Amino acid sequence: MLKKLEELSKDELNGKKVFLRVDFNVPVEGGEIKEKHRIQTHKETIDFLLSAGARIALASHISGGFRVIVRDIGEILGHEIAFEEDILNPGLDSPLTLFENIRRYEGEEEDDKAFAEDLARYK
Secondary structure (H helix, E strand, C coil): CCCCHHHCCHHHHCCCEEEEECCCCCCEECCEECCCHHHHCCHHHHHHHHHCCCEEEEECCCCCCCCCCHHHHHHHHCCCCEEECCCCCCCCCCCEEEECCHHHCCCCCCCCHHHHHHHHCCC
């Protein structure tokens, strides 16, 4: 049964890994984020999940990559964020991990079932 986020209890989320697709496709010039609103809109959800004891894998896309701005994203959200290059071989040791540009995977834009299963196999 599907539930809305606000219907989940902290007990249901504690210790769980959550795959969260976010819109961090922000304009970046000279390694600097020029518009923060898209990132800020996810703060409440991320705060809720972390306070419940969940570990979060963040997936998004952006022109270029996230490596140069991951620290700035963490500052905007108010959390330290680990960075991982490969979403298909993650090291989810941190409470909050941002993966490199998900669009570099062929199945991402095609609603590919095999790609979705690859993402879901990390428990």
